Amino acid sequence: MHAKKNSAFTAVAFVLGIATLLAAPLANAYAVKTTSRGWPVRWNSNEVRIVLDSSLAAIGPQEDIENLVISAFYEWTDAAQLPVEFSFVSADCGGMGHDSNGDNENCVLVDSAAFEGSKAAARCVMTYDDYNGNIKDADIIINPNVAKWALDETQEGYDLRTAVLHEVGHLLGLSHSEQDPSVMTPEISTHRSTRNLFNDDIDGASVLYNEMESFSEYNCSVTTPGKEKANTGLVFFLLFIGLVTVRRFFVSGVGRR
Numbered sequence: 001m002h003a004k005k006n007s008a009f010t011a012v013a014f015v016l017g018i019a020t021l022l023a024a025p026l027a028n029a030y031a032v033k034t035t036s037r038g039w040p041v042r043w044n045s046n047e048v049r050i051v052l053d054s055s056l057a058a059i060g061p062q063e064d065i066e067n068l069v070i071s072a073f074y075e076w077t078d079a080a081q082l083p084v085e086f087s088f089v090s091a092d093c094g095g096m097g098h099d100s101n102g103d104n105e106n107c108v109l110v111d112s113a114a115f116e117g118s119k120a121a122a123r124c125v126m127t128y129d130d131y132n133g134n135i136k137d138a139d140i141i142i143n144p145n146v147a148k149w150a151l152d153e154t155q156e157g158y159d160l161r162t163a164v165l166h167e168v169g170h171l172l173g174l175s176h177s178e179q180d181p182s183v184m185t186p187e188i189s190t191h192r193s194t195r196n197l198f199n200d201d202i203d204g205a206s207v208l209y210n211e212m213e214s215f216s217e218y219n220c221s222v223t224t225p226g227k228e229k230a231n232t233g234l235v236f237f238l239l240f241i242g243l244v245t246v247r248r249f250f251v252s253g254v255g256r257r
């Protein structure tokens with residue numbers, strides 16, 4: 001009985017030690033978008049349909065642009081092993097933004113009117129439930145009036161893949177990252193093309209979708225930087241395991257009598 005108790009305490013001490021280590025902030029700089037109540041903003045569905053609007057033809061051959069957009073989505077879902085599966089359909093988009101009576105298609109489109117008075121190259125317009133952070137609608141809009149879009153590495157101009165990767169990051173629920181390199185840094189320039197995601201991006205999406213799921217109840221104040229809060233959840237989880245371990249040893253001790 002004594003030996004058992006000792007090993008139980010050793011196990012708890014070990015778990016607490018690991019929890020303490022994990023509580024230390026790490027260097028990641030990705031940021032998770034949160035509601036005013038502090039909930040992480042993200043898709044709460046395994047399947048999300050994306051409409052590739054016919055207006056994409058304004059910046060290049062429709063099929064090329066569609067393939068580029070689809071490839072950018074897959075870059076995120078594959079690299080961060082997201083539980084969300086995006087499907088794509090070529091169609092005329094019903095309209096931007098969220099309409100409580102509408103279809104609320106999630107669109108990727110080109111629209112100059114969305115950039116009046118703005119120099120942004122692209123943007124993501126998103127509507128989510130402030131109570132739980134579930135995304136209701138998200139549209140990625142590309143500005144046709146930036147100097148020039150580069151559709152691949154051989155062309156001069158703003159790299160379209162970089163911009164779409166960045167906006168898909170927003171569409172998933174990520175905010176801007178302070179870490180460079182990261183696709184989620186606020187600025188893209190003609191000097192830079194980012195063909196793939198960086199570790200900071202992948203960590204952000206992975207934590208948002210794969211690690212925050214199980215302890216979201218505890219996590220009512222998720223703010224930047226995401227990794228620290230994610231570790232807070234892990235600490236709770238390890239404390240829980242510790243308590244379960246104690247209880248199991250205690251219960252099995254009682255049962256032997």
Ligand SMILES: [Zn+2]
Nearest residue numbers: 166170176186
């Ligand atoms: Zn941005």
